[in-house]
Amino acid sequence: MTFNKRDLTQFEGFGVPDLIGEGCQLLFVGINPGLWTAASGVHFAHPTNRFWPAMRRAGLVDFEPNIKPPAASVPIVRPDYLGQPVSELRTAATQTHFCDPSNRFYPASRKAGMIDWTVGTTGGMANCQRADFVSRGMGITNLVSRATVRASELTPEELRQGGERLTELLRDLAPAVVAVAGITAYRVAFSDPRARVGSQAVLIEGTAIWAVPNPSGLNAHETVDSLAGWYRKVATAASLA
Numbered sequence: 001m002t003f004n005k006r007d008l009t010q011f012e013g014f015g016v017p018d019l020i021g022e023g024c025q026l027l028f029v030g031i032n033p034g035l036w037t038a039a040s041g042v043h044f045a046h047p048t049n050r051f052w053p054a055m056r057r058a059g060l061v062d063f064e065p066n067i068k069p070p071a072a073s074v075p076i077v078r079p080d081y082l083g084q085p086v087s088e089l090r091t092a093a094t095q096t097h098f099c100d101p102s103n104r105f106y107p108a109s110r111k112a113g114m115i116d117w118t119v120g121t122t123g124g125m126a127n128c129q130r131a132d133f134v135s136r137g138m139g140i141t142n143l144v145s146r147a148t149v150r151a152s153e154l155t156p157e158e159l160r161q162g163g164e165r166l167t168e169l170l171r172d173l174a175p176a177v178v179a180v181a182g183i184t185a186y187r188v189a190f191s192d193p194r195a196r197v198g199s200q201a202v203l204i205e206g207t208a209i210w211a212v213p214n215p216s217g218l219n220a221h222e223t224v225d226s227l228a229g230w231y232r233k234v235a236t237a238a239s240l241a
């Protein structure tokens with residue numbers, strides 16, 4: 001099953017809620033949502049995006065959201081958690097049976113071929129997966145909230161405004177490390193045209209800033225293994241690994 005072009009285009013301009021919980025120490029920052037992300041409500045959701053496989057390879061999560069969109073004939077229904085305050089996601093997670101990260105019910109059920117972590121009609125990320133992710137001290141946001149087909153559709157002004165929004169977010173959130181997933185977007189957002197991938201020389205609101213490679217499938221220079229290496233580095237810098 002795949003989204004067809006008409007299914008996806010109706011999500012242009014949509015946003016996706018940040019996935020951030022209390023005590024966030026490592027904040028991943030995407031450029032902006034793609035249409036698959038806008039449609040499913042799951043960050044880095046496109047089937048060719050390597051973010052979640054690399055996170056699992058790095059040992060930072062033990063799941064991968066399973067994005068199984070409906071057939072073209074099935075009306076798309078936006079997940080009902082969209083628009084919820086992120087602080088309510090933990091409460092929502094308690095409504096899922098066997099939700100404790102140490103419980104083996106769901107891993108065993110998946111291994112038995114009985115489930116594939118799909119929820120609702122659009123698939124995606126189960127509430128207990130969201131709760132597990134934020135409980136590990138990690139979060140996800142975007143520089144720009146507007147969903148587009150490609151990040152190249154964003155204007156430099158949008159990216160600069162995204163840098164300002166991120167700076168404001170860090171004043172309240174105060175994570176140890178921010179990892180911006182895309183060096184080109186980082187250079188524009190923070191007016192640093194000579195920035196290179198890796199740890200940056202500046203702090204923003206006391207937070208260490210890293211630029212890591214874009215996990216998009218369009219970035220042919222990176223693999224799941226190379227991205228996993230970068231994610232381990234930023235997790236180590238945030239004292240999470």
